[in-house]
Amino acid sequence: MMTLPKPKNVGASDRNIRLAAGGVLILAGLITSSIILDILGLVLLATGALGTCPAYFLFKINTIKEGEE
Template sequence: MKQNVGGIDRILRIVVGVALIAAAATGTVGAWGWIGIVPLATGLIGWCPPYAIFGVNTCKTKTEG
């Protein structure tokens, strides 16, 4: 798996994922808040299946030189 999630995208995914999980764990939102596991996981591993399918890549490209 080649990483396709980078930088700010990863940070936002992790923050949103943790916030949703915390809200679900405290009962602030319903059980749907556990969906926060998905953005948390994709942020931590740096790979998103829909990005791979649609050819999206938010990682910085390395320039040779």
């Protein structure tokens, strides 16, 4: 079964922070052999790359500024 794509709800500055933090967490996870840090880093990278955060949908948060796409 195919689902419709969810609208984006992560703004540009939020995306940049997620991508940077995700990279740092993955690196820290690799250095410390922590699977938890790696998983958290992957989640941040995925939500940053896709521009959609499921938790934001639950709380009705949208960080996209007007005129930003």
